[in-house]
Amino acid sequence: MTGNTRFAASVHVLAYLAYKSGAQVTSAEIASSVDTNPVVIRRLLSALVNAQLVTGHKGVGGGFGLASAPANITLLDIYRAVEPQPDHGLDRFTPNHKCPVGARIETILRTAFLKAQTSMEAELACISLEDVHQQLKHVCTGKR
Amino acid sequence: MTGNTRFAASVHVLAYLAYKSGAQVTSAEIASSVDTNPVVIRRLLSALVNAQLVTGHKGVGGGFGLASAPANITLLDIYRAVEPQPDHGLDRFTPNHKCPVGARIETILRTAFLKAQTSMEAELACISLEDVHQQLKHVCTGKR
DNA sequence: GATATCGTAACAATGGTGGTTACATAATTT
DNA sequence: AAATTATGTAACCACCATTGTTACGATATC
Numbered sequence A, B: 001m002t003g004n005t006r007f008a009a010s011v012h013v014l015a016y017l018a019y020k021s022g023a024q025v026t027s028a029e030i031a032s033s034v035d036t037n038p039v040v041i042r043r044l045l046s047a048l049v050n051a052q053l054v055t056g057h058k059g060v061g062g063g064f065g066l067a068s069a070p071a072n073i074t075l076l077d078i079y080r081a082v083e084p085q086p087d088h089g090l091d092r093f094t095p096n097h098k099c100p101v102g103a104r105i106e107t108i109l110r111t112a113f114l115k116a117q118t119s120m121e122a123e124l125a126c127i128s129l130e131d132v133h134q135q136l137k138h139v140c141t142g143k144r
Numbered sequence C: 001g002a003t004a005t006c007g008t009a010a011c012a013a014t015g016g017t018g019g020t021t022a023c024a025t026a027a028t029t030t
Numbered sequence D: 001a002a003a004t005t006a007t008g009t010a011a012c013c014a015c016c017a018t019t020g021t022t023a024c025g026a027t028a029t030c
Helices: A006-019 A027-034 A038-050 A075-082 A100-125 A129-138 B006-019 B027-034 B038-050 B075-082 B100-125 B129-138
Strands: A054-057 A063-066 B054-057 B063-066
Touching: A006 A027, A006 A038, A006 A063, A006 A075, A006 A129, A006 B100, A027 A038, A027 A063, A027 B100, A038 A054, A038 A075, A075 A100, A075 A129, A100 B006, A100 B027, A100 B100, A100 B129, A129 B100, B006 B027, B006 B038, B006 B063, B006 B075, B006 B129, B027 B038, B027 B063, B038 B054, B038 B075, B075 B100, B075 B129
Parallel strands: none
Antiparallel strands: A054 A063, B054 B063
C-alpha cells in the first residue's frame, strides 16, 4: 500500500464522464462505477470543479460533466487538482541543525525531490484523458 | 504533508556516514544528527544493511559504515532499500467490474503510474551519494 | 411546493508512521 | 569469563491521514 486512492479514483471519474460524453451524470451513478459512497465522489468532484476540469449542476436532472474536451485534460491536471503538493516527508523531517550534515541536508533533499517530482509530472502531462478514453474502448483486459 | 520521512532520513543517514568517511558510527550518534530516536535509525539501517548499502557491527567499537564508495550509491538505491514499491493507492482501489469503465480502468492506470514512477526513479538514479556529499561541503545555506 | 441533487460538516473505523521502552544477542575489552 | 557496549527487533502508544457514512442545508427543476 502506498498513498491514497484520490488520484486513481479521480481519473476513473473523469474517464467515466468522458465515456458518458456530454450527459449530466450524478454522483450516485459515478459512485456505482467506482464502487464507493456518493459523498466520496462528490468530495473529489468538488476539487475537480474547483480546478475547472468539471462542471456541476444541482437539482433535478443535475449532475456533472467535463468542462473541456478530453484531449485538453491531462493526467497532470487531474493530479494537481486532487493531490496536495508532495514533499516526500520533508515538512516532518527536522534534523539537528547544530550538526553540519543536519544543517544542510534539507536544502539538498529539497532540490533532489523537486527534480524527481518534476520528472514524474512531465510524464503525467504526456497522457490525456482522451488517451485514457481510447484505451478504455480498445484495451482487452483478458479478465473474467 | 505527504508520505513518510524514511527516504529523507535514510539519505541523511548515508550522507552522515559519507561525512564520517570510514569510521564506525553508532546509531546513537546518527540519531543525534537526525534528531530522532536511535531505534528509528536502526530500523532504517536494518533495511540499508539488507540492501547492502551499509555494513554494521555489534559490540564495543561497533557501529555502521558505508558498504561502497559514495560514488557507487545512488538515491535510487536508497529509495528502493527503504520504500515499498509504490502503487499510488491501486491496491485499495477496487472499482465495479460490472461497469465497462470500472472493468478496464485499473489496467490503464497501472500503465500510467508505471511510466510516472519509472521517470521519477530515473531521476533519482542520476544523483549519487557522492553528489550529495559534495553539496554538503559546498552548499551555502544562507540560514540563521 | 415537491423532488432531486449537490455541498459539506461531523463522526467513526482503519491503518500507517514515528517515538519509546525493553530485552535478547553478539562483539570487544579487561 | 565477566563487564561493557552496541546492534536487532518486538511490543506498545500517540498521532494523523484516509475513507466511509449519516445528516442536513442549499439550490435547481418540474
